[in-house]
Amino acid sequence: MILSITSALALFVLIALSTVVFFASKKFKLPYTVLLVFVGLLLVPIVNLPFLKNIFGFIDDMVLTPELLFYIFLPVLIFESGFNMNMRKMLDSAWVISLLSVVSLIVSAVSIAGLLYFIMPMIGIQMPFIVALLFGAIISPTDPVAVLSLFKECGVPRRLAMIFEGESLLNDGTAMALFLVILSVALTGFNGTETVLGGIFDFTMMIVLGIAIGLAMAALFSKALDFTKKNEFVTVTLLIISAHMVFITSELINHSGVVHVSSIIATTVAALFLGNYSRNILPPKVDEYLGKLIEHMAFVVNSLVFLMAGLLFASSGVDFVHLWLPIVITVIVVALCRLIAVYIVTKPLNAMKLESPVPSSWEKLLAWASLRGALSIIIVLLIPEDFTVDGWTSQYTPRDFLLALTVGCILATLFIKAPLIVPIMKKLNISTEDPLKEAHAADLGIYFLLTERSRLLNFKNKGFINAEHYDVMLAHVNQQLSEAQEKRKNLVNQHGQCIFDQSLHLSMIHVEKNVIKKLLVNNEVSEKTYRIIYSKLCLQQEKIEQAQHNDIDPKAYTDRKNVFDRLVNLVLSPFGQDTPEAQLQQKMEYYRAQMIMARKAVQTIEHMQTTFDVPTFLPEAYEEVSTRYKRYKERSGEKMTALVDLNKDQxxxxxxxxxxxxxxxxxxxxxxxxxxxxxxxxxxxxxxxxxxxxxxxxx
Structure with missing residues (x-):
């Protein structure tokens, strides 16, 4: 696409239109991406009406091209997903996510190809197996955007949402690598065993080299961030361009012809590394600003992709009415193969008990809620327009035929599957029931209402509100406070006192994380000490969330899920150990930081508990947790004092x-x-x- 004044105008008009659609989706409680595609479909016939064409005809100048999608839009979507992905949470479901994103995708692609190869001739369409296999690779990757937005609105277990998001993140790279290998075979021809083995080798090397390139470039950007983390503009700029730099560098390697690298996997790995390792050292303000910026960029890109997809579908020139039967058959085949691909992974995995089982209701939802979206659009447009194969007899080119099937499947998932996700979840009784989260919200909600009541009295005393308004507003706040306290009482009756011990302990962990980040920003602890303490707090938080807060090992600070920390330590280990002086300083930093964190945590909950005439937390929980943290503070202080006394000169x-x-x-x-x-x-x-x-x- 050559950018002209009309295409530039069309771009910004579409962005403006997407914001209107976003507000409409919230008002009418419809999936945002579904509404975007629907508006895009309607836009073409509307703007081509005789009395509107001269005014809005420029909309057609903005089109989805493979280059725009592949080099500009796709890296943003990959980076946003990977950067915000919690690697530790993902590794809790590592087996199911990895098998769904690789094994399940390959099973889906092959089974779709096999069924279409045998069924299509029955309706008069000769579909060579290589074309069917190409379509299987195109349509098998899932898109979680619409699903996750529905999950946020109605609430689902966090692990289920993580499985959906993790599978989609990882299967993008798998699908693209599989597609490129199959397309290469289609273009060069099939030579039996040699082609099969060569394809497997290329597929494996693309993934392995993609991981290696992603890690190498992420390490370079991470090192650069060590020097720029105090300058938020430079830091944010580096992280924003990192996605495109990794992606395009990988593509340049591919164009050299020496080796083939999966640019999607390279970008995914780099995003995971930067989001789970490098991001931890950013100042809170920079991290918050960066998070919002990346989220907004992904929102704009997703909006444009789905809105322009509707435009593409409506103006593609393919006669969808003529192809309605193969499209319907394909939609059914794709849905059936997804069901097979899910169960072929989850059933053996549950039987082997390698990790927490996937409930039957989740399996059904994984099969149904597998929507298709942006990546399938991008992949199908990468097929050369003059692409053809031996045995192709249709009046449409293979590219147009596959585009029609892809469009049909995407529309079916968006307009049929997506609206039924919530009713199916209700029927399967899938909902979020997290007593700890409810207890945490109850405690903080009571503090909020007590603060509101105190401010009301302050406003009255200062003459900001009169007595009549004060009485009305106070009655409302007191009613809300009574309801919150009653809800907390019910939670105690249902789950016991310990759930509020967990909740308060979780609050202390959050305060400690905030304090240690400030100490790092203020150069009061080194990055090495910070990472040890931060990892320790993450382990403790997970223990609390799993109702194992009494089993916390205060000395533990790492485990198998600290993937990137362990990798960095492994790479740096040959370059020497710290000097005795550095080790002494690190020990001093550690004890001092532990003391400050415990002191600040105690001060925070003490303020919340004693500021008002009514205590915020349950007295028993407050006494238990505050006493524990006072002991932590005393022990760390004693160790720090002893260390200084023994090593005063050093x-x-x-x-x-x-x-x-x-x-x-x-x-x-x-x-x-x-x-x-x-x-x-x-x-x-x-x-x-x-x-x-x-x-x-x-x-």
């Missing part, structure tokens, strides 16, 4: 540097206060830092 320079950094943090807080109250602009801030901050403001 630690003296370090302690002096620590004092200077703490002073710099106090200065930064003073500048933040001036900013919040409008007393300072950026230029004056730099001037004050240069004049008064330690080391001229270079903290």
């Amino acid at each position: 630690l003296s320079p370090y302690l002096m540097g620590l004092a200077e950094r703490a002073l710099a943090v106090s200065g930064a807080k003073a500048l933040d206060y001036l900013h919040e109250n409008g007393l300072l602009d950026e230029a004056l801030e730099h001037q004050i830092e240069a004049a008064y901050a330690p080391n001229g403001g270079h903290k």
Whole structure:
């Protein structure tokens, strides 16, 4: 596509239209992507009406091209999914996700090809097996966008949502690699065993090299972030371009002809690494800004893909009415093969008990809710327009025929399957029942309402509201507070006191994570110490979420799920050990950080518990958890004091540097206060830092 003034206008009109569709989807409670495709389908005939064509005819100038989809849109979608994926949660279901994304996809592609190869001749369409296999690879990858949006609205178990999202993330690369291998065979010809073995080798090497390239480039970007993490603009820019840099570099390697790399897998691995390893060291403000920016970019790209897909379907020139029978047959075959592909993986996996079983209701939903979307559109458009094979006799080219089948399957999943997902979930009794989450929400909700009640009294005392309005608003808040307290009482009756011990312990972990991140940003702990403590907190959080908070090992800080940390440590291990002085400082950092974290956690819940006339937390839970953390604080303080007494001379320079950094943090807080109250602009801030901050403001 050559960008012209009309195509540029069409681009921004479509983005504006997608925002209108988004609001409409929320109002009418319809899946957003479904509504986008529907609007796209209607847009072409509407704008081509005689009295509208001269005004809105430019919409046709913006078209989906393979280059636009492949090099611009696809990396954004892959990166957003991988960057926000929790690797530890995904590894809890590693077997089912990996088997669904590889074995299930291959089974689906082959079974679709086999059935279509035998059925299509019965309705007068000779479909060579290689074309059927090509279609199997195109239509087998799943798209979770519409499904996950429905899951968020009605609530599902977190593991089920993770299986859907993890499968979709990983099967994109598998599907693309399989498609490219099959397309290569279709273009060069089939030579028996040699072709089969060569295809398997190429498929395997594309995946392996994709993983290697992804890790290598992610390591380069991660190293760059070590130098730029204090500058949010440079950091965000590096991470935003990383997806396209990895993807396009992989494609350049492919174009060299030396080796073939899966650019999708390379980008996926890089996104997982950057999101689960490098992201942890970013300052909270940068992380929050980056997360929103990536989410917004993915929203715009997804909106354009699905909206323009509707435009593409409506203006493709393929006679869908003439092809209605093969399309209907294909839709049924694809649905049946998905069912087979799911059960062929989950049944043996449940029998072997390698991880938590997949319930029968989940298996049914995995089979039904496997919608197709963006990747299938991208893949089918990669087929050359002049592509043909021996034995093809249809009046349509193989590309147009496969496009028609792909469009039919996508529309069927969006307009038939998607609207029925929620009713099927209700029938299967799939819902989120998380007592810990409910208990946590109850505690925090009560604190929120107590704060509201206190502020109301403050407003009344200051004369902001009159007595009549105060009484009405107070009655409403008290009613909500009574309901929240009653809900908490019911949770205690159903699940026992321990669920609120877990909830409060979880709150402490969240406070500790926030504190250790601040200590890293303020240079009060090294990255190595930070990663040890952060990993330890992640392990403890998982124990709490699994109702095993009494089994927490306070010394444990790593396990098999710390994939990227272990990989980095393995790579760096040959380059030498820390000096005795560095080890001593690290131990000091560790004890001091543990003491500060425990102290801040105790202060936080103590403030929440004692600020109001009614306690926020259940007294028994508060006493148990606060007492435990006070012991943590005392032990860490004692260890730190003993370490300083034994190594006063060696630690003296370090302690002096620590004092200077703490002073710099106090200065930064003073500048933040001036900013919040409008007393300072950026230029004056730099001037004050240069004049008064330690080391001229270079903290």
